[in-house]
Amino acid sequence: MSDKRRYDDPCGIARGLNVIGERWALLVVRELVFGPKRFTDLHRGLPTASQNVLSQRLRELEAADVVRRRRLGPPAATWVYELTEWGRDLEPVLFHLARWGSRSPLTCGNELSADALMFALRTGFDADAARDGTYEIRLGDDRFHAVVTDGRLRLERGTADEPDAVLVTDVTTLRSVVFGDRGLREAVDDGTLHVERDEEAAARFAASFRRPAPLKPAQTR
Secondary structure (H helix, E strand, O other): OOHHHOOOOOOHHHHHHHHHOOOOHHHHHHHHOOOOEOHHHHHHHOOOOOHHHHHHHHHHHHHOOOEEEEEOOOOOOOEEEEEOHHHHOOHHHHHHHHHHHOOOOOOOOOOOOHHHHHHHHHHOEOOOOOOOEEEEEEEOOEEEEEEEEOOEEEEEEOOOOOOOEEEEEOHHHHHHHHHOOOOHHHHHHOOOOEEEEOHHHHHHHHOOEOOOOOOOOOOOO
């Protein structure tokens, strides 16, 4: 990051923004929270960022020791980006920022990335409504598994061992079922969502999340 973009302020907030305050930087971190990604996968999750800008942000985050690049062993034998230990410390920051920002008006018509939707599930998780279970979510080529235990949600990239239910769908459909007015059975009936194993378990999982409470309009005097 160039000096002219740095804050001349010793506060920890300002020093943190010197590292991750550039446009797209925190969203790159968001895309890596659930595990390593190739550059092409990162760009798929951030399609409105140009490849040049994305490359620049990655170089800056590497230089700041937030992200590192490494080569996977065979059979993949490809280069991926992943968060460093310091980069992973941003996860709770992103969680609270996502919860805070989700109350602001929605002004964009673009769809969420798969990883952004998983973050939305975490921030919208309702411990009081949740029931214990293990679930697998398949969104195109993306695989995630969710484990609900004692009112806590653990959500990670990858397949699940012996899940109670597997939800096979797309981001738009899952978002509408979890946060919208669409029922899981309706999505199953129209073919946009397929459930393997126990459909009742899948419905319980979909009901474990709540919409963000929108901000009330400012009171006029």
